[in-house]
Amino acid sequence: MKNQFMIAVLAAVLALGATAPVLAQGGPLRLTITDGVIEPLPFAVPLFQAETAGAEQVASDISRLVAQDLNGTGLFREIPQTAYISQMGAFGAPVAYPDWRAINAQALVGGAVSVNGDQLVVKFRLYDVFTGAELGEGLQFAGTVGGWRRMAHKVADAAYSRITGEGGYFDSRVVYVAEQGPKDNRQKRLAIMDFDGANTQFLTDSSTIVLAPRFSPSGDRVLYTSYESGFPRINLLDVGSVSKRQVQTAEGEMAFSPRFSKDGSRVVYSIANGGNTDLYISDLNSGASTRLTSAPSIETAPSFSPDGSRIVFESDRSGGSQIYIMSAGGGEPQRVSFGAGRYGTPVWSPRGDLIAFTNQESGQFHIGVMRTDGSEERILTTSFLDEGPTWSPNGRVLMFSRETQGAGGTSALYSVDISGRNLKPVPVQGGASDAAWGPLQP
Amino acid sequence: MKMTTKAMLVLLAMSTAACTRPDRFGGADDMNASAGGAPLGNTMPQGGASDPRSAEYFQQTVGDRVLFVVDSSSLTPQGHATLDGQANWLTTNSDYLAIIEGHADEQGTREYNLALGARRANAVREYLISRGIPSARLRTISYGKERPIEVCSNEACYSKNRRAVTVISVGSLS
Numbered sequence: 312m313k314n315q316f317m318i319a320v321l322a323a324v325l326a327l328g329a330t331a332p333v334l335a336q337g338g339p340l341r342l343t344i345t346d347g348v349i350e351p352l353p354f355a356v357p358l359f360q361a362e363t364a365g366a367e368q369v370a371s372d373i374s375r376l377v378a379q380d381l382n383g384t385g386l387f388r389e390i391p392q393t394a395y396i397s398q399m400g401a402f403g404a405p406v407a408y409p410d411w412r413a414i415n416a417q418a419l420v421g422g423a424v425s426v427n428g429d430q431l432v433v434k435f436r437l438y439d440v441f442t443g444a445e446l447g448e449g450l451q452f453a454g455t456v457g458g459w460r461r462m463a464h465k466v467a468d469a470a471y472s473r474i475t476g477e478g479g480y481f482d483s484r485v486v487y488v489a490e491q492g493p494k495d496n497r498q499k500r501l502a503i504m505d506f507d508g509a510n511t512q513f514l515t516d517s518s519t520i521v522l523a524p525r526f527s528p529s530g531d532r533v534l535y536t537s538y539e540s541g542f543p544r545i546n547l548l549d550v551g552s553v554s555k556r557q558v559q560t561a562e563g564e565m566a567f568s569p570r571f572s573k574d575g576s577r578v579v580y581s582i583a584n585g586g587n588t589d590l591y592i593s594d595l596n597s598g599a600s601t602r603l604t605s606a607p608s609i610e611t612a613p614s615f616s617p618d619g620s621r622i623v624f625e626s627d628r629s630g631g632s633q634i635y636i637m638s639a640g641g642g643e644p645q646r647v648s649f650g651a652g653r654y655g656t657p658v659w660s661p662r663g664d665l666i667a668f669t670n671q672e673s674g675q676f677h678i679g680v681m682r683t684d685g686s687e688e689r690i691l692t693t694s695f696l697d698e699g700p701t702w703s704p705n706g707r708v709l710m711f712s713r714e715t716q717g718a719g720g721t722s723a724l725y726s727v728d729i730s731g732r733n734l735k736p737v738p739v740q741g742g743a744s745d746a747a748w749g750p751l752q753p
Numbered sequence: 754m755k756m757t758t759k760a761m762l763v764l765l766a767m768s769t770a771a772c773t774r775p776d777r778f779g780g781a782d783d784m785n786a787s788a789g790g791a792p793l794g795n796t797m798p799q800g801g802a803s804d805p806r807s808a809e810y811f812q813q814t815v816g817d818r819v820l821f822v823v824d825s826s827s828l829t830p831q832g833h834a835t836l837d838g839q840a841n842w843l844t845t846n847s848d849y850l851a852i853i854e855g856h857a858d859e860q861g862t863r864e865y866n867l868a869l870g871a872r873r874a875n876a877v878r879e880y881l882i883s884r885g886i887p888s889a890r891l892r893t894i895s896y897g898k899e900r901p902i903e904v905c906s907n908e909a910c911y912s913k914n915r916r917a918v919t920v921i922s923v924g925s926l927s
Contacts, residue, residue: 625865
């Protein structure tokens with residue numbers, strides 16, 4: 312039953328891809344991200360110019376990372392430098408378009424890097440090779456030498472954004488649970504890293520269980536569940552100072568599954584009392600709490616819509632766990648998931664159009680997406696245990712946890728785009744779970 | 754009435770704070786503290802498993818845990834029998850408090866399993882109350898799927914991980 316459905320969905324996606332024009336040949340450079348399978352757009356990133364003495368290494372590192380970011384999306388394909396017919400001249404000098412057309416580079420990223428003391432300046436220009444014109448204005452980013460990766464991510468975000476017409480996601484961070492040790496003695500602590508696994512920093516030690524961190528809308532704070540007090544409670548952590556405090560919640564034996572409101576001032580979460588789990592919302596400053604659901608069933612994993620007017624959550628009020636949407640103030644929820652198996656951990660897309668979820672069916676777990684009315688469900692992944700999707704800032708990619716089975720089972724982070732393409736592990740040192748993808752950094 | 758319950762809960766929390774540790778969990782060796790961490794308490798009778806007042810006796814002879822079927826918090830007949838024994842023991846040893854830990858197997862999301870573990874712990878708590886144990890001596894916690902005692906990924910292990918474990922400690926409420 313389920314398999315037939317999934318095959319039908321896949322067929323629909325493939326059919327869409329076969330007919331969707333993804334790159335208008337002859338017109339200006341434009342890649343439209345569809346839900347179908349596309350041919351990656353060929354691009355070239357020649358070595359960025361070093362404009363000051365000694366900037367050669369960082370110029371090389373930045374241009375390689377820009378290429379890696381774009382390649383990693385699966386939407387673009389880098390043409391190897393060994394295929395180049397000519398090199399780029401000085402930054403801003405006329406481009407030998409025929410040499411780049413000859414190797415079928417459709418987009419060309421030019422850049423220059425200068426270093427003065429600890430100051431790093433990166434300039435970049437994007438060229439549409441086939442029309443022989445610059446795509447957008449030149450841009451300049453300034454930062455520190457130690458922050459060179461962020462400068463590269465910003466260049467890649469600008470290139471991605473100009474070619475696709477959508478926001479990027481490279482200059483962003485992910486908070487997650489770093490895991491160590493065997494299954495029956497697993498140590499967990501909070502960690503934060505760049506979206507690509509670089510610059511890992513631990514935020515807590517592993518002296519107690521920590522679960523499911525969630526970023527504030529601006530990425531400056533993190534809510535998570537901690538057993539520090541001996542019982543599950545919600546903690547609020549300031550990312551900059553790494554200081555934390557317990558959040559005042561409604562009374563209950565356990566508080567867990569927190570998530571920020573869209574303005575970052577409130578937390579929606581679950582309280583378990585007398586075996587019954589319901590949803591509550593509390594003001595992070597005053598601690599004032601409101602109960603949102605009052606049902607004998609399990610209500611958990613709440614997530615706000617981008618406009619803050621609605622909350623999507625999971626409930627087993629109908630038997631198995633399913634996805635429901637209610638007004639942000641509570642009230643009668645509408646069930647939106649009706650496929651086979653159980654549905655949980657719904658997360659509203661930052662674009663507002665989709666809900667990502669975990670689906671459990673016939674002994675397998677899936678990450679999927681559906682429209683907010685439950686239609687057009689697409690199952691994107693399958694494994695022994697996939698769970699906990701989180702959205703990229705532009706709503707095009709999902710990151711999630713994948714745990715392998717058996718005594719030696721470990722958890723790792725993976726990403727996949729919303730068409731189900733480009734499934735790949737996120738390079739993280741050690742085990743990792745419960746990722747939350749933060750916003751683009753300012 | 755409500756005030757009284759609250760006050761008792763606070764008292765309970767205070768009295769258990771000294772003899773519990775965060776992340777303690779109902780592994781088989783937990784009472785011997787070999788699972789890592791401090792001993793549960795240093796005021797326990799030291800008579801070992803042969804002493805019917807000892808924690809080891811409660812754990813090994815009375816039985817400190819009940820098991821559940823998939824996605825259920827219903828007590829089985831065998832569970833009832835174990836809990837009758839626990840209730841008798843707790844009635845006799847009235848200076849003990851108990852924290853009931855609910856656990857789930859790995860088949861389920863983290864959040865759902867936390868809520869499911871809370872249901873299981875509460876099923877045990879309510880049964881013990883129905884057998885005359887004062888609610889103020891009982892507290893529940895869920896570890897969801899965070900603390901498996903068996904590590905294989907099939908029913909042989911899952912059936913042991915879907916458990917509620919009654920962890921006793923000496924308190925001073927009496």
